[in-house]
Amino acid sequence: MPDKPRIAVVDDDQALRDSLTWLLDSVGLSTLAYSDGEALLAAEPERHDVILLDVRMPGLSGLQVQQRLAERGDDTPVIFMTGHGDVPMAVQALKAGACDFIEKPFNHQQLIDTVQQALARHRRHREAQARLETLRARYADLRPKEQQILVHVAEGLTSREIAVELSISAKTVEVYRLRAMKALGAANLAELVRLCVALALVDCYPEEG
The missing domain is CATH 1.10.10.10 (Winged helix-like DNA-binding domain superfamily/Winged helix DNA-binding domain)
Incomplete structure (x- = not known):
């Protein structure tokens, strides 16, 4: 991971994207904002360490974006942002492999903690995968x-x-x-x-x- 983890913020609300960008930048994280799921999917997967993804958006829904990410083998942690009444969809997203979900309006500290926890889990996962790949290579030899x-x-x-x-x-x-x-x-x-x-x-x- 780079020195400043990169967080993708995917939401069609410009004001929310700006607010989250300011918040995440203020705690030493780098933010890449996208107005819809198509823009996120068009970006290089390596650009993101965590994805904050709105459930309801014009075009592809958050769940559809999550499915596309999974289909192409992108294991970047996804945290869903949900509005009132979207909790059943968020639960569906969790069953499909999402890392977590947070409800709007956000508690800033809760959001930061959720992102940091996702980063830590993903870092441990990547380190474990690297160890396993090394082990497999040694076994093959x-x-x-x-x-x-x-x-x-x-x-x-x-x-x-x-x-x-x-x-x-x-x-x-x-x-x-x-x-x-x-x-x-x-x-x-x-x-x-x-x-x-x-x-x-x-x-x-x-x-x-």
Whole structure:
């Protein structure tokens, strides 16, 4: 993210856009204002870190804009701005993946807090995605036998059981497992299992018993 996170404000009300621009700029955020959903969709997705989106607008509605964003794989957090009577639509938007919604007229501090929370969540999400991509690349670089052993470790098999399964010695299993642990950055066996789960080598942690 840039030093000043960029907030898209999408509303057909010029006075509201100006007010929100002033408010967000006053707390160190950068604002990009759009008068309708079409203008937002025409902009580069990378320009925005959070989108403040009005539910009811001429042309595309907020829900339609949200759908278009999702269709093109844009995961920028969307916070809906709703007027009186729009709460059912806002709930529908939340079910479709919106981050939050706030009702007009706004409590300024509530709006700022909601935007900051969305920024923090999205930053954590991006960092987690980056870690997962790195982990996948490291896993892809492992030898096929090391990958097989990791799958069996994630399934809860012991080294001796893995040795029988792969028709190799238990010592060889240990050598490959330790090599894989080092490659993936796992400090211990429990951490290795968690990384295997993150890689979707198994659906969930193995059941005990």
